[in-house]
Amino acid sequence: MLSCGLPLRCVGPACPSGCLSCRFPLCGRSCHRRGVAAIVSDKLLQWYDAHARDLPWRARPAEPAPEPYRVWLSEVMLQQTTVAAVKPYFEAFTLRWPTVEQLAAAPEEDVMAAWAGLGYYSRARNLVKAARAVAELGAFPDTEEGLRELPGLGAYTAAAVAAIAFGRRAVVVDANVERVVTRLFNLTDPLPGVRKAIRTCADTITPEERAGDFAQAMMDLGSSICTAREPKCLLCPLANDCRARAEGDPAALPVKAPKKAKPVRQGRAFWLEHDGSVWLVRRDGKGMLGGMRALPDDGWSARGDGADNYPVDGAWQPLGLVRHTFTHFTIELSVERLFVDAPPPGAGLWWPTATIDEAGLPTLFAKAARLALA
DNA sequence: TATTCGTGGAC
DNA sequence: TGTCCAAGAAT
Numbered sequence: 001m002l003s004c005g006l007p008l009r010c011v012g013p014a015c016p017s018g019c020l021s022c023r024f025p026l027c028g029r030s031c032h033r034r035g036v037a038a039i040v041s042d043k044l045l046q047w048y049d050a051h052a053r054d055l056p057w058r059a060r061p062a063e064p065a066p067e068p069y070r071v072w073l074s075e076v077m078l079q080q081t082t083v084a085a086v087k088p089y090f091e092a093f094t095l096r097w098p099t100v101e102q103l104a105a106a107p108e109e110d111v112m113a114a115w116a117g118l119g120y121y122s123r124a125r126n127l128v129k130a131a132r133a134v135a136e137l138g139a140f141p142d143t144e145e146g147l148r149e150l151p152g153l154g155a156y157t158a159a160a161v162a163a164i165a166f167g168r169r170a171v172v173v174d175a176n177v178e179r180v181v182t183r184l185f186n187l188t189d190p191l192p193g194v195r196k197a198i199r200t201c202a203d204t205i206t207p208e209e210r211a212g213d214f215a216q217a218m219m220d221l222g223s224s225i226c227t228a229r230e231p232k233c234l235l236c237p238l239a240n241d242c243r244a245r246a247e248g249d250p251a252a253l254p255v256k257a258p259k260k261a262k263p264v265r266q267g268r269a270f271w272l273e274h275d276g277s278v279w280l281v282r283r284d285g286k287g288m289l290g291g292m293r294a295l296p297d298d299g300w301s302a303r304g305d306g307a308d309n310y311p312v313d314g315a316w317q318p319l320g321l322v323r324h325t326f327t328h329f330t331i332e333l334s335v336e337r338l339f340v341d342a343p344p345p346g347a348g349l350w351w352p353t354a355t356i357d358e359a360g361l362p363t364l365f366a367k368a369a370r371l372a373l374a
Numbered sequence: 375t376a377t378t379c380g381t382g383g384a385c
Numbered sequence: 386t387g388t389c390c391a392a393g394a395a396t
Contacts (some may be wrong), residue, residue, distance in 0.1 A: 024393095078392035085382065085391090119380025122394075172391045192375075221393055228390065229385080259389090260377095282387045288379070302378075326380060363381065 040184075040241050041207040047237035049267050054226075055083065061213055065225055068140040069100040071165040072130075075157045076123055083223075103128070104135035109282075112291050113360025121362070125153030125291055142166045164212035167291035168271055169333075173201045176222025181205075182254040183226060186243035190255040264330045267300025269365065270311055271319065271337040271372045278369070279343060280359060288326075292362050295335075295369075296344070302329045311344040320371050326362045335368045339358035353363035 019124070021237040029298050049061045057074035059066050073093060077086040092114060097103040103111070108128045115124035130150040136142050141147045147158040159170035178198050181187065184200045187194050206352075208212055225236045231238050272279035283294050288301065299308030310316060315338070322333040345349070351359050356369045 075392065080379095080391055080393055081381075082383075082391050117381075119382090120393085122379065126394085152394070154394060161390070172392090173391085176392070216392090223391085290379090324380095326378095328378065 006012045007247060022133040035240075037205045038207070040205050040238060043237050043241070044217045044221065045207070045210055045213060048213055048220065051082055051224075052213075052216070052222065053083075053220055055118065056087065056094075058216065062210075065165050065167060065212065068105075068142075068161065068165040070094065072100075072140065072153075072157075072161050075160050075164075077118065077151055079123060079157065081118065085118065089115070100131050100140070101135050103324055104131040108291070111295065113358075116292065116362055117316075117366070119363075120285075121289060121292055140165070143167075144168060146169050160215060163215050167212060169208050169211045171199060171204065171206050172211075172218070173199055173202055174219065176219040176226075177202055177229065178254055180218055180226045180238075181223050183231070183244040183250040184238060184242050186246075186248045186253070188248065188253065188255060190257055192257070194254065215291075227248075260328075262325065262329050263302075264332060265300050265302070265305050266332050266334070266337055267306035268298040268308070268310075268334045269295040269322075269368045270316075271295060271335060271368070272298065272311065273337060273339050273346060273353070274343075274350060276354070277352050278356065279348050280351045280361075280374070281346070281348040289362050289364075293360050294362070294365050296348070297333075300331060300333075302326070311346075312338070312340065314340070322364065322367045322371055324367060333364065333365065333368060335371050337372060 006330055045061075052058075052061050054060070055074075055298070057066060057070045065071070073330065074086065074090055077089055077093075078232060093103075106128070109326070110126050112121065112124050115121060115127075118124075130152055133150055141149065142162070143166075144158050144162040147153050147161050148155070150158075156172065156174050159172045160174075162168040163170040173195075178191070178195075181198050181201050182194065184205075185197075187197050187201070189197070221236070221238075225232050229251070233242070233245055233250060236242070239245055242250065244253055270279075279296065280293050281296050283289050283292050285291065296311050298309050302307035316336045317338070319335045319337055322331075322335060324331050324333065353369075353373055356373065357366075359369075361369060
């Protein structure tokens with residue numbers, strides 16, 4: 001086996017010269033670690049310059065950074081959400097609210113409705129809060145620490161916005177980076193325990209310059225080459241530096257803890273109709289689908305079935321069953337209809353059924369509406 | 375650290 | 386059809 005002849009104290013990807021003897025824990029010293037890391041980040045940036053995806057919220061490589069508002073908005077939308085799903089929402093939001101000040105001035109209800117269908121609705125609630133905080137401040141914070149104070153910005157998003165919008169050196173770790181780094185360094189311990197090691201390793205290859213491009217390059221690599229299933233190692237610009245490829249199994253990383261089974265819950269949703277309109281309520285505060293418009297229901301949740309209690313007495317007509325799977329449980333929702341002359345007790349509003357698509361219903365209730373109007 | 379938060383596409 | 390998965394945050 002060829003040796004590169006450098007001190008055997010380094011960490012990180014295999015030596016670019018082919019040396020496979022540099023497999024030692026992080027020494028943190030100025031051995032040739034820096035040299036190896038710089039080569040890796042340079043290779044990745046060169047690959048990015050040639051292969052970066054063209055996305056609505058993104059500047060082309062080496063171009064001036066896009067507006068912080070667009071970076072922030074896209075990053076929040078992209079949390080646990082695919083690029084394809086985000087695109088139309090990003091276009092709609094930036095068209096309707098071109099600046100963070102305009103978003104800050106919008107009624108929360110309108111923002112929630114515009115977010116309907118995208119999921120994880122606490123993001124929309126925090127989006128409004130953060131926009132108002134930024135409007136109050138006069139501008140986005142331009143450091144990772146400052147951004148971290150805004151609601152809805154965790155470690156990942158604060159680092160990403162700091163790097164992409166403000167050119168700060170920040171260690172940006174998302175699921176793509178976790179996958180790339182566990183493979184590049186052959187980190188075989190399971191998530192989430194391995195996260196500290198991932199961060200340490202990601203830090204070693206994060207460059208001082210172009211940290212934003214580097215972060216996006218890692219994400220593009222993770223989404224197109226270093227994919228969860230069947231990674232395309234033959235196309236990978238870092239193949240020769242990848243320790244999992246040399247000595248392990250890239251496709252088996254990262255190792256994850258087994259998942260819990262999802263319970264199936266039963267519940268009812270109530271379609272109260274009067275004069276061509278349906279009665280909609282607004283779900284309260286924090287929990288599941290919090291703040292979203294919805295059909296009245298019988299109190300089902302992730303923890304239990306509905307209580308089988310109807311909002312008003314009458315000859316309710318069962319219309320069918322809607323099955324919908326959330327992250328941690330499945331709901332079988334019986335949709336039942338009653339024609340009434342007066343609104344039920346409690347807050348709500350009559351919404352014309354002809355324009356139900358514009359009510360901003362989350363997907364479960366949009367399915368129920370589709371059933372009721374079929 | 376573990377759980378609770380959506381949704382739609384790929385396979 | 387079922388399972389996995391995605392630019393995570395808050396608690």
